[in-house]
Structure formats: structure tokens, C-alpha cells
Amino acid sequence: MIDLNDYYYFVHVVEKQGFTPAAQALNMPKSRLSRHVSKLEERLDIKLIQRTSRQFHVTETGKMFYQHARALLDEMEAAEAAIESRKLSLNGRVTMSCSLGVAQFAIKELLVNFLQKYPKVELVQQVTNQNIDLVSSGIDLAIRGHTDTLPDSSIIQRNLCAVSWHLFASPGYLSDTGTPRSPYDLFKRKSLKIGWQPTNGHWTLENKQGLKTTVPHHPQLCSDDMNTLKHAAIDGLGIVSLPAYTCRDAISNGTLQRVLPEWTSGKAQLSLLTPSRRAQSPVAKALALYLLDNLHTHVGDSA
Amino acid sequence: MIDLNDYYYFVHVVEKQGFTPAAQALNMPKSRLSRHVSKLEERLDIKLIQRTSRQFHVTETGKMFYQHARALLDEMEAAEAAIESRKLSLNGRVTMSCSLGVAQFAIKELLVNFLQKYPKVELVQQVTNQNIDLVSSGIDLAIRGHTDTLPDSSIIQRNLCAVSWHLFASPGYLSDTGTPRSPYDLFKRKSLKIGWQPTNGHWTLENKQGLKTTVPHHPQLCSDDMNTLKHAAIDGLGIVSLPAYTCRDAISNGTLQRVLPEWTSGKAQLSLLTPSRRAQSPVAKALALYLLDNLHTHVGDSA
DNA sequence: CTTTATTGTTCTAAATATAGAACGGTAATG
DNA sequence: CATTACCGTTCTATATTTAGAACAATAAAG
Numbered sequence: 001m002i003d004l005n006d007y008y009y010f011v012h013v014v015e016k017q018g019f020t021p022a023a024q025a026l027n028m029p030k031s032r033l034s035r036h037v038s039k040l041e042e043r044l045d046i047k048l049i050q051r052t053s054r055q056f057h058v059t060e061t062g063k064m065f066y067q068h069a070r071a072l073l074d075e076m077e078a079a080e081a082a083i084e085s086r087k088l089s090l091n092g093r094v095t096m097s098c099s100l101g102v103a104q105f106a107i108k109e110l111l112v113n114f115l116q117k118y119p120k121v122e123l124v125q126q127v128t129n130q131n132i133d134l135v136s137s138g139i140d141l142a143i144r145g146h147t148d149t150l151p152d153s154s155i156i157q158r159n160l161c162a163v164s165w166h167l168f169a170s171p172g173y174l175s176d177t178g179t180p181r182s183p184y185d186l187f188k189r190k191s192l193k194i195g196w197q198p199t200n201g202h203w204t205l206e207n208k209q210g211l212k213t214t215v216p217h218h219p220q221l222c223s224d225d226m227n228t229l230k231h232a233a234i235d236g237l238g239i240v241s242l243p244a245y246t247c248r249d250a251i252s253n254g255t256l257q258r259v260l261p262e263w264t265s266g267k268a269q270l271s272l273l274t275p276s277r278r279a280q281s282p283v284a285k286a287l288a289l290y291l292l293d294n295l296h297t298h299v300g301d302s303a
Numbered sequence: 304m305i306d307l308n309d310y311y312y313f314v315h316v317v318e319k320q321g322f323t324p325a326a327q328a329l330n331m332p333k334s335r336l337s338r339h340v341s342k343l344e345e346r347l348d349i350k351l352i353q354r355t356s357r358q359f360h361v362t363e364t365g366k367m368f369y370q371h372a373r374a375l376l377d378e379m380e381a382a383e384a385a386i387e388s389r390k391l392s393l394n395g396r397v398t399m400s401c402s403l404g405v406a407q408f409a410i411k412e413l414l415v416n417f418l419q420k421y422p423k424v425e426l427v428q429q430v431t432n433q434n435i436d437l438v439s440s441g442i443d444l445a446i447r448g449h450t451d452t453l454p455d456s457s458i459i460q461r462n463l464c465a466v467s468w469h470l471f472a473s474p475g476y477l478s479d480t481g482t483p484r485s486p487y488d489l490f491k492r493k494s495l496k497i498g499w500q501p502t503n504g505h506w507t508l509e510n511k512q513g514l515k516t517t518v519p520h521h522p523q524l525c526s527d528d529m530n531t532l533k534h535a536a537i538d539g540l541g542i543v544s545l546p547a548y549t550c551r552d553a554i555s556n557g558t559l560q561r562v563l564p565e566w567t568s569g570k571a572q573l574s575l576l577t578p579s580r581r582a583q584s585p586v587a588k589a590l591a592l593y594l595l596d597n598l599h600t601h602v603g604d605s606a
Numbered sequence: 607c608t609t610t611a612t613t614g615t616t617c618t619a620a621a622t623a624t625a626g627a628a629c630g631g632t633a634a635t636g
Numbered sequence: 637c638a639t640t641a642c643c644g645t646t647c648t649a650t651a652t653t654t655a656g657a658a659c660a661a662t663a664a665a666g
Contacts, residue, residue, distance in 0.1 A: 004307035053613045053661045068382030079371030293350040
């Protein structure tokens, strides 16, 4: 079977006029080069390099093959360079908006990766839980979480990923107060609640069979900040409903446990909003693409 | 590390619009394609194909990379086609001349391989032990064995390989008559001799230290045909001096043994003669090249 | 002529890639 | 809504490839 790497090895052996110099130029054992070139000759059923321990001569056929193989490698170098330049050439400023929760839990590492990949890009991030007007604020793209379909507008919306909300509590809390077995075990429990309007709360639970149950609970702490609620839960203050991805780390290191794993406490959608597809700068496009390509693996339900 | 095969796999996945169709087109498990494309993306540190179990989307970067990768594959196909066409396109007649011994023992398999590689080539082989005039006989190339340097002429000469002559005899003969320990043990032995002029013979032996000894022997059979002499020796008729390569098979299967392995009974040179380098047809060039590239591995002392 | 240095090839334990099946996730179908 | 069919990924025993040393061959140096 054809092996394109043979081309690579062959070209270097020809250009360095020998196996040993090629091997040290490529920093690999010469035995490998030897076997690859032999394999190539065997496959093509033609001698490309005439060699003894002291002579090195590229045959006529070998010279012709070298021309093609060199062109192939040039094409490879062009491809690699194009990728690199696409990463390096991207520059300029991009402004984005997102909620506090998304900023803290969903895209933190992603933005760092993006900026490392495109070192000339400047990113301005406006973190707010209010919905603001993208166009008048000069924002290139925004991430919004929502439960229902967003209203039509001139804004371009693209679906990023689905996000389930789960119930969480600390292992200590659960062993102290008992692990709930059904939604009814949650009735009027002490809890933590996102947002402060209203100050009393109820969870709408849904299982895989599609059954829905609404359970009232008693929030001891209401906050806009998911991180505050999460750490309150870790400290054993009660049960909290949060997007699944916000607690993935706490679940894996055991500081939180999922309550009623068969039930979800909400289903939201993350969408990417951009003012208008035409006017987008290359940086904004790249960031949008990057988020579309990668966010779901960091945040999506299936991740 | 860079792996050019990744380009190959990537191009096919893009062109077939999926891993499964590409896999069956290439007749390989899709798991391999999956890992290769993943590896490529990881190395380039960029997503090329956005894929879930039901969606397949080549990213902008992926499309650009595809253009280059496709060009690379085109170059590969050109290279492979050039090799094939070089093999197939070669046609026409080539006439060569050589001695009976060379024809029987040195180039028999080589010529078959050559003709299999270039199916449209016709080969005319004139086998004779006489030196004939290449130009007037319309011979494209000749192989000549000789001990001394050939006289200068308009003929192009290229060295093919050095050929040592050794002494051989059958194991039976040696056990019957005693295995010689030194050249003197050969004195006036019954023997087999190449050529018939003169009908009495003497061997000129030389060892690695450069010592030379001339020993007279008594030929019971003189013949121009090495094969006749070889089989006479196998049948136990006596000791024979022949080019080493003619008896390589008999040595390895045990029907002959080398006599006085420290001594050679002559040193010859095989040369390739061509009328004039300009006037050569492509076929003649190819055959000359083929013999230059391969003969020494079949015949040369080091083979 | 012997020694030395350097070449390409061969050998073998260890690392890597592969084939094929099993898997988990998703869209279309009844 | 449950079923079916299909897609890409993951898993794992098997097969291939590799690195590094040993090797054989050859030309240059002493």
C-alpha cells in the first residue's frame, strides 16, 4: 500500500546526498530511512537510488521521481504555512458579551486557548446578566442562554449547544439530611436559588420518560452569581439547580453530588448572536467559528 | 510529528463527505480515518471538520487546507503515473550480445525481470563467445568479461562488476580423492577446463595476501560451455575453475564445494559496452541502466 | 598491507498503529 | 413516541513499525 511518508524520506535522502546526512538532518535513525526508501523502490518496482556502502547515485528514474516528490513536499509546506499564517495573521479587536455564568464556567478556558492560538487578537469581554442591544453597544458577538426560542430580529442566531440544568448538593449535606429518592423528597427543602425575583422558588423537574413535577423549595440564599451558589452548595448549605457544565469539575472531584440523577431541573439553549453576517470582521468570524466548533465539547450535554 | 498520510485520509473524507463513505471507498475501517483526521487536527491545533454523529461540516480553515491537500495528492498521482508510464511507455527493440556464460548464469533472471517490467520491449540476445563488432552488427549493448583493461576505442565502456574465479568440486569427489589443503595438492590432478586451446592447463591461484602460484593440471574435459563443466564437476569428474557466480546455487544446495577457499583462480571484470552514448534508443538506455543498477547484486563478488 | 572511519543494512525488544467489533448518540420512520 | 438505521468514536487483541545497536562493506589513512 502507498505510503506518502516515503516521498518525504526519499526527497530528504536525495537532497542530503545520503542516508546518514539525511538522518541527522531529520533527527531520526538512518535505519528508518533505509527501510522506507527500500519499501518505496519495492512498491514502485524500480530502483531510485543506486547505493553501496560507499557509492550514492540517483538513477534517471529516481531523478524524475524526485522532481514530483519535491513538488509534493512544496505543496505540503504551503499547506502548513497557510494554516500557520491563518493563525498568526488574524489580528485586531473583537468585542463580545455574555452572562456571568457563561463567562465563569463555559468559555473561560476556551477564550484563553483562542487567544493563544491567535496571539495578535485583542478581546474585550462584557460580562452582564442583562440583555443589551448588540448593535448600539458595538458588540461583535454575544452568547445568550435561553429556554424558549428567541424572537426574530435582524440579529443572526446560531445554536451553540443544549444545556441541561441539574440539581446538586454536597455529599455532607446529603448524608445529614438524607438523599432524596423522588421529587417529593425535595418538598420545601432549604435551598439556593439563582436570581432574586421572586425570592421564593420552585423547581420544575423532568425525567427521561418526559414526566414533569413542580416542587416548591425554600431558598436560604438567592444570588445572580452561579459561583456563589455553587460554593454555598459545596459548603453544605443546601440543594441548588445549576447548568450541568458549571459543576462538572465538582462532580468529578467529589465535592458535589448530583441529586435525583434521573431528573433534570431545566433545559436551556446557548445561542451565538452576531449583529449581521456581512459586517463581521475576520477576527469576529474566527471567534464565532471557534466557539461554534468547540463550545459544545466543553459545555454541551453530551460532553 | 508530521504524517503525510493524514493529508490523504483527510482529502478523501472531505471528498466523500463523511467517514463511512470514505472508508468504504478506500476499503479500510472508518476507525482509522477517524483517528488520522483527529491526529491531524490535533497537530495543526485547528478544527478542520465539524462533526457529530449526524452532521458533517468542513470548517473554513478545513476548506482552505483541503485545497492544498488536494494539490498535494494531485502531485502524488502525477508522480505515480510518471513512474508507470516510464515503465509502460518504453517500447521497441533492443539487441544485445554476451557470452554463453553470462547469458546462462549472470543475466538470465535479470532479463526476465526487465521484460516483465517493460512489457512492450522486445529483446534480441546474441549469445556468442566471439568478440564481434558492435557497430557493424547493429548491437545496442554488449557485456564482455575480460581480465585486462580493454583497449581504447569509440565504444563506451562502463564497469559492471568484478568477478572472481574459484575452484569447485563435488563433495563426493573431494572425499574420494582428498580435500586439497594447499595449491600443491592440486598438482596434475584430473580436471575440467574452460576453452580448448591449449588442451593442457594450469591454474594461476592467488590468495588474500597476494601470493601467486601456478599449478599445472590435467583436463579430462575441455568445453566452451560453463554449464557442461559445472555439471561434470557436480557429477564428480574433477576440479573446475569457474566464475564464482556460476556456482553460487550449487554451493548453497551442497552439490558443489569450493576448493581452497583462501585462493582465487582468476579475477575478471564484466563491462558494459555501448556503441555511442548519443545514438542510444530509450530502450537501450533503460536496459543499460537496469543492468548497471542490478547486475552487481546478482553477480558481483560482494553479492 | 593493516588499521581506521564511515557508509548503508540488518536484527530485535519495545512502542505504535491497525482491524473489527462494540458503543453511544442522532435523525428519520412507522 | 418507540423503533430502526446509520454515523463517528472508542476499545482491545493483533500486527506492524520503530529506535538503537550490531553488522558488513568499502574507501582512505597510517
